[in-house]
Amino acid sequence: MTTGRLVYCMGPSGAGKDSLLDWLRTHLPQPCPVHWAQRTISRAATSGGEAHDSVSPQAFAALCNEHAFALHWHANGLGYGLRHAQLAPLAQGHWVLLNGSRAYLPEALARFPDLVAVHITANPQVLRERLLSRGRETREEVEARVQRALAYTPPPGAASLEVHNDGALDDAGQRLLNALENLPGWPRRGGKLSPIAPILSSTP
Numbered sequence: 001m002t003t004g005r006l007v008y009c010m011g012p013s014g015a016g017k018d019s020l021l022d023w024l025r026t027h028l029p030q031p032c033p034v035h036w037a038q039r040t041i042s043r044a045a046t047s048g049g050e051a052h053d054s055v056s057p058q059a060f061a062a063l064c065n066e067h068a069f070a071l072h073w074h075a076n077g078l079g080y081g082l083r084h085a086q087l088a089p090l091a092q093g094h095w096v097l098l099n100g101s102r103a104y105l106p107e108a109l110a111r112f113p114d115l116v117a118v119h120i121t122a123n124p125q126v127l128r129e130r131l132l133s134r135g136r137e138t139r140e141e142v143e144a145r146v147q148r149a150l151a152y153t154p155p156p157g158a159a160s161l162e163v164h165n166d167g168a169l170d171d172a173g174q175r176l177l178n179a180l181e182n183l184p185g186w187p188r189r190g191g192k193l194s195p196i197a198p199i200l201s202s203t204p
Contacts, residue, residue, distance in 0.1 A: 004089060004090040004091070004092065004093050004094040004095045004096060005090070005095050005096075005114060005115065005116060005185060006087070006090060006095075006096050006098060006108075006112045006114075006115040006116070007034070007095060007096065007097045007098065007115070007116050007118060007180065008098050008100045008105065008108055008112075008115045008116065008117050008118065009021060009097065009098065009099055009100060009118045009120060010099075010100045010101060010102045010105060010117065010118070010119060010120070011102070011119060011120035011121050011165075012102070012121060012127060012145065012146075012148065012149035012152070013127075013131060013145055014122065014126070014127040014128075014130040014131045014145070014146075014149075015120050015121045015122045015127065015149075015165055016120070016122065016130070016165045016169070016172075017099070017120045017165075018050065018099070019165075019169060020120055020163070020165050020169065020172055020173055020176060021097075021099060023169055023170070023172075023173035023176075024097075024173060024176055024177060024180075027173060027174075027177060028177070033095070033186075033187035033188065034094070034095040034096065034097050034187065035086075035089040035094050035095070035096045035097070036096075036097050037082055037086040037087065037096050037097065037098045037099075038051065038052060038053055038086055039052045039053065039080055039081065039082060039086075039098075039099060040052065040053040040054075040055055040060070040063065040069070040079075040080070040081040040082070040083060041053070041054060041055075041060075041078055041079065041080055041081075042055055042056065042057045042059075042060040042078050042079040042080075043078050050099075053083075057079065060079040060081065061079070063081060064079070064081070068081070068083055068084070069081035069082055069083060069084070070082050070083065070084045070086070070087045070111070071087070071098075071100075071104070071107070071108055071111065073100075073101050073103065073104035073107075075101050075103065080101065082098065090112075094187070095185075095186070095187055102119075102152055105117060105154065105155060105158070106155050109155060109157075109158055114159070115158070115159070116159045116160070116161065116183060117154050117158045117159065117160045117161070118160075118161045118162075118163065118176070118179075118180075119152075119154060119160060119161070119162045119163070120162075120163050120165055120176070121149060121162065121163075121164060121165070122164055122165050122166045123164065123166050124146050124149070124150060126166050127145070127146050127149055128142060128143070128146050131145060131146070161179045161180075161183075163175050163176045163179060
Protein backbone atom coordinates (compact mmCIF):
# COMPACT_ATOMS: atom_id res chain seq x y z
CA MET A 1 0.00 0.00 0.00
CA THR A 2 1.25 3.46 -0.84
CA THR A 3 2.07 5.53 2.23
CA GLY A 4 0.72 9.04 2.43
CA ARG A 5 2.64 12.14 3.38
CA LEU A 6 2.28 14.81 6.04
CA VAL A 7 2.14 18.46 4.95
CA TYR A 8 3.22 20.50 7.96
CA CYS A 9 2.20 24.17 7.66
CA MET A 10 3.80 26.73 9.96
CA GLY A 11 4.66 30.41 10.13
CA PRO A 12 5.28 33.41 12.37
CA SER A 13 2.58 35.56 13.93
CA GLY A 14 1.44 38.15 11.42
CA ALA A 15 2.07 35.97 8.38
CA GLY A 16 -1.64 35.25 7.94
CA LYS A 17 -1.20 31.48 8.12
CA ASP A 18 -4.74 30.77 9.32
CA SER A 19 -6.29 32.99 6.64
CA LEU A 20 -4.18 31.33 3.95
CA LEU A 21 -5.11 27.84 5.10
CA ASP A 22 -8.79 28.84 5.16
CA TRP A 23 -8.38 30.01 1.55
CA LEU A 24 -6.75 26.70 0.63
CA ARG A 25 -9.55 24.71 2.25
CA THR A 26 -12.16 26.42 0.07
CA HIS A 27 -10.14 26.19 -3.16
CA LEU A 28 -8.91 22.61 -3.13
CA PRO A 29 -10.75 20.47 -5.69
CA GLN A 30 -13.67 18.42 -4.43
CA PRO A 31 -13.83 15.74 -3.28
CA CYS A 32 -10.92 17.00 -1.22
CA PRO A 33 -7.74 15.08 -2.09
CA VAL A 34 -6.20 15.52 1.38
CA HIS A 35 -7.26 14.98 4.98
CA TRP A 36 -7.28 18.11 7.17
CA ALA A 37 -6.08 17.15 10.62
CA GLN A 38 -8.29 18.55 13.38
CA ARG A 39 -6.30 19.92 16.31
CA THR A 40 -7.18 19.51 19.96
CA ILE A 41 -6.50 22.87 21.66
CA SER A 42 -6.78 23.95 25.29
CA ARG A 43 -9.00 26.93 24.50
CA ALA A 44 -12.69 27.52 23.95
CA ALA A 45 -14.06 27.34 20.42
CA THR A 46 -15.12 30.66 18.89
CA SER A 47 -17.62 31.44 16.18
CA GLY A 48 -15.92 31.67 12.81
CA GLY A 49 -12.62 30.38 14.17
CA GLU A 50 -10.85 27.08 13.67
CA ALA A 51 -13.13 24.08 14.14
CA HIS A 52 -10.86 22.51 16.72
CA ASP A 53 -11.55 20.01 19.48
CA SER A 54 -11.77 22.25 22.55
CA VAL A 55 -10.62 20.96 25.93
CA SER A 56 -9.62 22.53 29.24
CA PRO A 57 -5.92 22.85 30.15
CA GLN A 58 -6.44 20.13 32.76
CA ALA A 59 -8.03 17.81 30.21
CA PHE A 60 -5.23 18.51 27.75
CA ALA A 61 -2.61 17.57 30.35
CA ALA A 62 -4.52 14.36 31.11
CA LEU A 63 -4.65 13.46 27.41
CA CYS A 64 -0.88 13.96 27.18
CA ASN A 65 -0.36 11.66 30.15
CA GLU A 66 -2.60 9.07 28.52
CA HIS A 67 -0.53 9.25 25.27
CA ALA A 68 -3.68 10.25 23.39
CA PHE A 69 -1.73 12.44 20.96
CA ALA A 70 0.48 11.46 18.05
CA LEU A 71 1.96 14.98 18.12
CA HIS A 72 1.57 17.74 20.69
CA TRP A 73 3.19 21.05 21.65
CA HIS A 74 2.63 24.24 23.63
CA ALA A 75 2.67 27.78 22.24
CA ASN A 76 1.48 31.12 23.60
CA GLY A 77 0.19 29.49 26.76
CA LEU A 78 -1.98 26.93 24.94
CA GLY A 79 -1.66 23.20 24.34
CA TYR A 80 -2.04 21.83 20.80
CA GLY A 81 -2.41 18.15 20.02
CA LEU A 82 -3.14 15.75 17.16
CA ARG A 83 -4.97 12.62 18.21
CA HIS A 84 -3.72 9.42 16.62
CA ALA A 85 -6.89 9.06 14.55
CA GLN A 86 -6.15 12.37 12.80
CA LEU A 87 -2.92 10.96 11.33
CA ALA A 88 -4.25 7.45 10.66
CA PRO A 89 -5.06 8.33 6.99
CA LEU A 90 -1.29 8.43 6.32
CA ALA A 91 -1.10 4.66 6.69
CA GLN A 92 -3.99 4.34 4.23
CA GLY A 93 -2.06 6.18 1.51
CA HIS A 94 -3.66 9.59 2.03
CA TRP A 95 -1.93 12.94 2.45
CA VAL A 96 -2.64 14.84 5.67
CA LEU A 97 -2.41 18.61 6.08
CA LEU A 98 -1.54 19.91 9.54
CA ASN A 99 -1.45 23.43 11.00
CA GLY A 100 1.73 23.09 13.04
CA SER A 101 4.39 25.01 14.96
CA ARG A 102 7.88 26.06 13.85
CA ALA A 103 9.36 25.21 17.25
CA TYR A 104 7.90 21.69 17.15
CA LEU A 105 9.05 20.88 13.59
CA PRO A 106 12.20 18.95 14.65
CA GLU A 107 10.11 16.58 16.76
CA ALA A 108 7.55 16.17 13.98
CA LEU A 109 10.41 15.36 11.58
CA ALA A 110 11.68 12.69 13.95
CA ARG A 111 8.28 10.98 13.66
CA PHE A 112 7.68 11.71 9.97
CA PRO A 113 11.05 12.21 8.21
CA ASP A 114 9.48 12.64 4.76
CA LEU A 115 7.00 15.36 5.77
CA VAL A 116 6.82 18.52 3.70
CA ALA A 117 7.33 21.68 5.76
CA VAL A 118 5.36 24.61 4.34
CA HIS A 119 6.70 27.87 5.74
CA ILE A 120 4.15 30.69 5.40
CA THR A 121 5.73 34.08 6.01
CA ALA A 122 5.79 37.74 4.93
CA ASN A 123 8.36 40.48 4.63
CA PRO A 124 9.45 42.16 7.89
CA GLN A 125 7.53 45.39 7.34
CA VAL A 126 4.26 43.54 6.66
CA LEU A 127 4.76 41.37 9.75
CA ARG A 128 5.51 44.46 11.83
CA GLU A 129 2.45 46.38 10.60
CA ARG A 130 0.09 43.45 11.10
CA LEU A 131 1.32 42.74 14.61
CA LEU A 132 1.17 46.39 15.65
CA SER A 133 -2.36 46.73 14.28
CA ARG A 134 -3.55 44.02 16.68
CA GLY A 135 -2.57 46.17 19.64
CA ARG A 136 -1.71 43.14 21.77
CA GLU A 137 2.01 43.79 22.27
CA THR A 138 4.45 46.64 22.70
CA ARG A 139 6.64 47.79 19.84
CA GLU A 140 9.58 46.05 21.51
CA GLU A 141 7.70 42.77 21.74
CA VAL A 142 6.58 43.06 18.12
CA GLU A 143 10.13 43.76 16.98
CA ALA A 144 11.37 40.72 18.88
CA ARG A 145 8.81 38.58 17.02
CA VAL A 146 9.87 40.03 13.67
CA GLN A 147 13.53 39.34 14.38
CA ARG A 148 12.75 35.76 15.37
CA ALA A 149 10.86 35.33 12.12
CA LEU A 150 13.83 36.66 10.15
CA ALA A 151 16.23 34.33 11.93
CA TYR A 152 14.16 31.19 11.37
CA THR A 153 15.33 28.48 8.97
CA PRO A 154 13.84 24.97 8.68
CA PRO A 155 16.03 22.11 9.94
CA PRO A 156 18.54 20.71 7.42
CA GLY A 157 17.19 17.89 5.31
CA ALA A 158 13.54 18.91 5.55
CA ALA A 159 11.65 19.03 2.28
CA SER A 160 10.38 22.58 2.36
CA LEU A 161 8.24 25.11 0.54
CA GLU A 162 8.09 28.79 1.38
CA VAL A 163 5.11 30.98 0.54
CA HIS A 164 5.08 34.73 1.10
CA ASN A 165 1.72 36.20 2.10
CA ASP A 166 2.55 39.88 1.64
CA GLY A 167 -0.23 41.14 -0.60
CA ALA A 168 -3.59 39.91 -1.80
CA LEU A 169 -4.75 36.71 -0.12
CA ASP A 170 -5.88 35.24 -3.45
CA ASP A 171 -2.38 35.66 -4.88
CA ALA A 172 -0.67 33.95 -1.94
CA GLY A 173 -3.33 31.26 -1.88
CA GLN A 174 -2.84 30.45 -5.54
CA ARG A 175 0.93 30.26 -5.05
CA LEU A 176 0.43 27.85 -2.15
CA LEU A 177 -2.00 25.70 -4.10
CA ASN A 178 0.31 25.59 -7.13
CA ALA A 179 3.29 24.66 -4.95
CA LEU A 180 1.39 21.81 -3.32
CA GLU A 181 0.06 20.49 -6.62
CA ASN A 182 3.63 20.39 -7.97
CA LEU A 183 4.87 18.17 -5.11
CA PRO A 184 5.86 14.69 -6.25
CA GLY A 185 3.08 12.30 -5.31
CA TRP A 186 0.47 14.98 -4.59
CA PRO A 187 -2.97 13.35 -4.93
CA ARG A 188 -4.86 14.25 -8.04
CA ARG A 189 -8.50 15.27 -8.28
CA GLY A 190 -10.75 12.65 -6.79
CA GLY A 191 -8.16 11.52 -4.25
CA LYS A 192 -6.06 9.28 -6.54
CA LEU A 193 -2.36 9.26 -5.81
CA SER A 194 0.35 9.64 -8.38
CA PRO A 195 3.57 7.67 -7.70
CA ILE A 196 5.63 9.14 -4.89
CA ALA A 197 8.97 10.49 -6.05
CA PRO A 198 11.97 11.47 -3.91
CA ILE A 199 11.59 14.32 -1.42
CA LEU A 200 11.35 17.72 -3.06
CA SER A 201 13.31 20.59 -1.56
CA SER A 202 12.51 23.95 -3.04
CA THR A 203 11.65 27.52 -2.18
CA PRO A 204 9.24 29.00 -4.76
